[in-house]
Amino acid sequence: MSNIWFVKNEQTMETGGDMVYNLTSKNNKSNIKTDVENLWRMFSKTSLSTIVEDLLLVGMAVFTADKKISRKSAKDGWSRELNLHIPVLQVEKWKLVKEDLEETLSFLSGDSWNISFYHTVERFRGDKVNKKYNIKDPSLFDCVSLFSGGVDSFCGALTLMENKRAPLFVGFKEYPLLLRRQTSLFESIQDQYCDQNMDFIQFNVSPRRPSNAETNIVFGESTSRSRSFLFITGAIAVASIIGTGTPVYIPENGFIGINVPLTQSRSGSCSTRTTHPYFIRLVNQLLNQLGIDNKVENFYSTKSKGEIISEHRDNEVFKAMHKETLSCSHPCQSRYDGISPPLNCGYCYPCLIRRSSLVVNGFVDDHYNPKYSLNKNFIEGNNKIDGKASDLKAVLYTIRRFVDHEKNSMYIRKLLRQQGPLTSEEIDSYEKVYRKSLKELLLLIEYEDKKNNSDLKDYMGLKERHAELR
Numbered sequence: 072m073s074n075i076w077f078v079k080n081e082q083t084m085e086t087g088g089d090m091v092y093n094l095t096s097k098n099n100k101s102n103i104k105t106d107v108e109n110l111w112r113m114f115s116k117t118s119l120s121t122i123v124e125d126l127l128l129v130g131m132a133v134f135t136a137d138k139k140i141s142r143k144s145a146k147d148g149w150s151r152e153l154n155l156h157i158p159v160l161q162v163e164k165w166k167l168v169k170e171d172l173e174e175t176l177s178f179l180s181g182d183s184w185n186i187s188f189y190h191t192v193e194r195f196r197g198d199k200v201n202k203k204y205n206i207k208d209p210s211l212f213d214c215v216s217l218f219s220g221g222v223d224s225f226c227g228a229l230t231l232m233e234n235k236r237a238p239l240f241v242g243f244k245e246y247p248l249l250l251r252r253q254t255s256l257f258e259s260i261q262d263q264y265c266d267q268n269m270d271f272i273q274f275n276v277s278p279r280r281p282s283n284a285e286t287n288i289v290f291g292e293s294t295s296r297s298r299s300f301l302f303i304t305g306a307i308a309v310a311s312i313i314g315t316g317t318p319v320y321i322p323e324n325g326f327i328g329i330n331v332p333l334t335q336s337r338s339g340s341c342s343t344r345t346t347h348p349y350f351i352r353l354v355n356q357l358l359n360q361l362g363i364d365n366k367v368e369n370f371y372s373t374k375s376k377g378e379i380i381s382e383h384r385d386n387e388v389f390k391a392m393h394k395e396t397l398s399c400s401h402p403c404q405s406r407y408d409g410i411s412p413p414l415n416c417g418y419c420y421p422c423l424i425r426r427s428s429l430v431v432n433g434f435v436d437d438h439y440n441p442k443y444s445l446n447k448n449f450i451e452g453n454n455k456i457d458g459k460a461s462d463l464k465a466v467l468y469t470i471r472r473f474v475d476h477e478k479n480s481m482y483i484r485k486l487l488r489q490q491g492p493l494t495s496e497e498i499d500s501y502e503k504v505y506r507k508s509l510k511e512l513l514l515l516i517e518y519e520d521k522k523n524n525s526d527l528k529d530y531m532g533l534k535e536r537h538a539e540l541r
Contacts, residue, residue: 075140075281077132079158080193090281092135094128096196103135104277108196110308113272115205118197121160122361123311128195129165130304132157133176133184135278137297151182158191161361168360175353178491179344180296211268212239215310216320217302218271219243220253222396222425223371226379227322228260229386230370237268238320239313241306243298244275248413249397256395263388274305299345303354303367310365319367321346324376326424326508328369329493329501331486333420333465348372349491373500375507376428384432394438398425408442416440418449420462424508427515435518445516446525466512467531473509474533 074089080096095101107127111119118124136153145151159165165172165188176184216231218224218240231238242253250273257271303319310317328346344350346369355366371379383389398421402413415422417439426439443449445463454460476482480502487493487501519525 074154074156075132075136076156077128077135077158079128079191079195090139092132092278092281094131094195096198102279102281103131104279105131105275107131107274107276107305107308108199109201110272110274110305111312112199112201113205114209114312115200116312117200118194119308120311122164122363123308124195124197125159125161125165126361126363127304127308128159129157129172129186130301131276133297134276134295134301137180137182138278138295139281139291141291145182149181152185153182154185154187156187156189158193159188160191160194162188162190164361168357171353171357171360175350175357176297176300178347178350178353179300182296206270209313211237212270212313212317213237214318214320215239215241215306215313216322217241217306218253218257220249220256220396221398221421222393222428223323223327223376223379223398225256225393225396226383226389227320227371228257229383229389230322231320232260232264232267232269233386235267239309240269240271241302241309242271242273243302243305244273245298246403248403252395252397252413256392259388259392272309276301296343299343300354307358307363307365307367311363315364317365319365321351321367321369322371323369324374324379324424324428324508325372325501325504326375327421328372329487329505330490331469331505332489333462333469344490346372347491348493348497373504375504375511376424377431377511378507380428380432380434384434393429393434394436398422405440408440410440410442414440416443418443418445418459418463420466423462423466423512423515427508427511430515430518431511435522444523444525445519445527446523447527447530450530467516467527470509470513470516471531471533473506477506 076089076091077094078091079094092103093101094103098104119127132155136155140151140153142149142151169186169188173184173186176182214231214236216227216238218228219242228238228240240257244250253273254271261269306319310319323346328348330343330347351367351369358365397413397415399415400419400421401416404416405412405414415425415438417426422439443459450460450464483502483505484498487498487505493501516527520528
């Protein structure tokens with residue numbers, strides 16, 4: 072079990088040989104580099120409320136552990152045992168929600184979390200305001216929306232603007248190229264809706280090597296299932312300043328939200344659960360127990376990605392900028408092919424869903440890595456060795472499975488329940504989304520077959536059966 076201590080503002084503690092992360096007032100002395108203080112300093116605030124500060128620090132601690140402890144260190148190569156000690160201002164409240172927090176995180180990341188809290192009176196960077204740029208009046212805004220730079224969050228922003236809302240968008244600065252892309256997309260929306268209130272805040276958390284670490288611990292992890300929890304805590308911090316009841320939106324299509332495993336081998340924590348309705352319920356339950364009166368919502372939960380894009384395909388901003396959105400799971404890997412990143416690869420699972428949703432809405436121009444085509448050669452060639460074709464193969468398997476069981480509602484509902492509990496109403500909604508999304512993916516395969524003679528339907532044995540889904 073990995074044992075990690077977090078200390079606040081250079082507290083000294085006897086932690087033995089455990090890993091230690093110091094959240095100091097001075098960024099250059101901390102081994103977690105961050106600019107989260109701008110989330111409140113931009114409002115001319117010197118600090119957050121104590122419970123919201125605690126929540127944000129918990130989010131940072133969880134993200135740090137997730138990023139720095141390799142899944143290779145786990146017995147099964149995936150599910151780790153993570154033991155965290157976190158300083159909080161409202162320690163009694165956190166002791167009451169300990170088990171609920173651990174359940175929420177375990178559902179999200181697939182790990183076993185054991186979190187203990189100890190009391191501190193130290194505030195985190197609660198001493199300054201941002202003099203270069205601040206938002207004078209938080210009441211100008213009526214909601215917070217996560218803005219990742221993907222198609223769904225971009226469309227979510229357009230939906231809010233079309234509905235005459237006044238959103239404050241929050242982005243996570245994962246790498247500089249994404250930062251610039253997010254800013255460019257936001258500015259395009261700002262130019263189009265210049266008569267409406269909106270703004271954009273980005274923040275970053277970048278954990279470095281811990282101190283006092285045992286030499287046998289494997290550091291560094293490429294996956295980051297808990298990033299969405301950190302993203303949410305940052306958005307909640309902003310919403311808490313805007314005012315009581317200010318909602319936090321996570322715009323994401325219901326197909327990704329429910330995220331039925333594509334194959335049996337890709338079940339469990341191998342599939343993201345960021346906007347699964349059960350996770351959102353757990354988060355809102357946690358917020359309520361902590362006395363935080365902001366809620367997390369996904370207004371796209373009952374829509375496929377194609378249905379989301381259909382709402383905006385005639386929007387001039389969408390037509391001009393949709394190519395700039397990034398849905399790819401590895402947008403910087405194009406550099407290995409001599410192509411400047413970031414770029415949607417076109418063959419990972421998120422890219423395949425993106426492609427299908429655009430194709431069904433008439434956006435057929437290619438803006439993916441040109442080195443790779445969706446065809447039998449891509450599946451059976453060298454990509455079989457390096458794993459690039461694994462997502463496409465899994466999607467083809469899923470389409471075939473759907474065709475075989477398309478008329479069996481009970482079978483599909485059983486698949487929907489695999490990721491987590493659903494209410495009967497949610498089951499009804501997600502079955503419709505699942506069916507719609509699979510048909511969109513099949514239309515992508517038909518488009519590729521017609522355009523490039525890719526023979527993908529032939530590959531999965533559907534050459535004569537595609538009419539069944541019409």
